[in-house]
Amino acid sequence: MTKVVCCISGKGGVGKSTTAINLGLALHQYGKNTAVLDANLTTPNVGVYLGVPKVPVTIHHVLNDNRKKLNKAIYEHNSGLKVIPGDLSVGKLNNLKIDKLKSVVADVEGLLDYLVLDGAAGLGKEAASALDACDSVLIVTNPELAAVTDALKTVEVVKKMRKQVLGVVLTRSRKDDVDLGIKEVEEMLEYPILGMIPEDKNIRKASSKGFPILHKYPNSEASIGYKKLAAKLLGEEYIDMTPPIKKKEHLIRDLLRVFGFKSR
Numbered sequence: 001m002t003k004v005v006c007c008i009s010g011k012g013g014v015g016k017s018t019t020a021i022n023l024g025l026a027l028h029q030y031g032k033n034t035a036v037l038d039a040n041l042t043t044p045n046v047g048v049y050l051g052v053p054k055v056p057v058t059i060h061h062v063l064n065d066n067r068k069k070l071n072k073a074i075y076e077h078n079s080g081l082k083v084i085p086g087d088l089s090v091g092k093l094n095n096l097k098i099d100k101l102k103s104v105v106a107d108v109e110g111l112l113d114y115l116v117l118d119g120a121a122g123l124g125k126e127a128a129s130a131l132d133a134c135d136s137v138l139i140v141t142n143p144e145l146a147a148v149t150d151a152l153k154t155v156e157v158v159k160k161m162r163k164q165v166l167g168v169v170l171t172r173s174r175k176d177d178v179d180l181g182i183k184e185v186e187e188m189l190e191y192p193i194l195g196m197i198p199e200d201k202n203i204r205k206a207s208s209k210g211f212p213i214l215h216k217y218p219n220s221e222a223s224i225g226y227k228k229l230a231a232k233l234l235g236e237e238y239i240d241m242t243p244p245i246k247k248k249e250h251l252i253r254d255l256l257r258v259f260g261f262k263s264r
């Protein structure tokens with residue numbers, strides 16, 4: 001059975017897309033067949049963050065053309081992550097059949113272990129279609145009063161739609177006493193914090209090169225946060241499953257091989 005998990009928030013810009021991408025990759029590294037679908041249909045970012053802004057079949061094509069099936073819109077990124085990007089052209093938004101997302105997602109049932117949806121911010125039709133299409137939800141928020149207040153509204157909507165709230169992902173947390181603390185956020189939202197992702201400038205550095213931080217900087221603090229979040233979702237103990245970084249001597253040996261000085 002494919003588990004469809006939606007990353008959602010009340011406030012925009014809190015880190016949903018970053019979370020969907022890196023959680024997706026962490027689940028993949030744990031051996032789960034995972035894809036990330038850009039359900040932020042008016043302003044899709046997943047393809048942009050992964051350096052694949054243009055692909056032949058997008059989620060928009062699938063929603064608007066019954067002959068196009070979702071499995072034809074799955075692409076494998078260099079990091080190993082499977083992605084279903086959105087279309088960047090404004091024209092594709094005309095008469096977009098947002099309500100079809102649930103039935104379209106049902107088409108990949110059984111093909112994947114996990115489908116992670118990157119939802120839209122707010123409480124509009126777009127966010128609702130992603131919620132409708134998923135089984136369970138991760139509430140993404142920053143530890144700021146405005147973001148948590150908006151997240152609270154999202155929690156109410158999610159409950160009304162009878163979707164399971166897995167917990168909260170607290171992103172961009174800083175080591176100061178200005179923002180809300182873990183306990184305060186948990187008390188306000190009444191759900192546990194499953195993932196803590198610190199403010200990490202490597203996130204922007206990696207996405208500017210078209211990679212998830214987990215691929216480019218696997219040992220950075222935010223990457224470890226995403227690996228721990230995946231482990232928690234899977235109910236497994238956190239183990240570092242990052243492919244080992246090549247030691248210097250291996251690199252030199254490989255280089256010698258390239259230049260024909262050493263055989264395999």
Ligand SMILES: Nc1ncnc2c1ncn2[C@@H]1O[C@H](COP(=O)(O)OP(=O)(O)OP(=O)(O)O)[C@@H](O)[C@H]1O
Binds near residue numbers: 121
């Ligand atoms: N932990 C972090 N540390 C530093 N920067 C971060 C972190 N998480 C996300 N960002 C940056 O914050 C910005 C917003 O992130 P992202 O696009 O993931 O948010 P979003 O919730 O998906 O936004 P939107 O609501 O517009 O879809 C991006 O520039 C991203 O690189």
Ligand SMILES: [Mg+2]
Binds near residue numbers: 016118
């Ligand atoms: Mg986003």
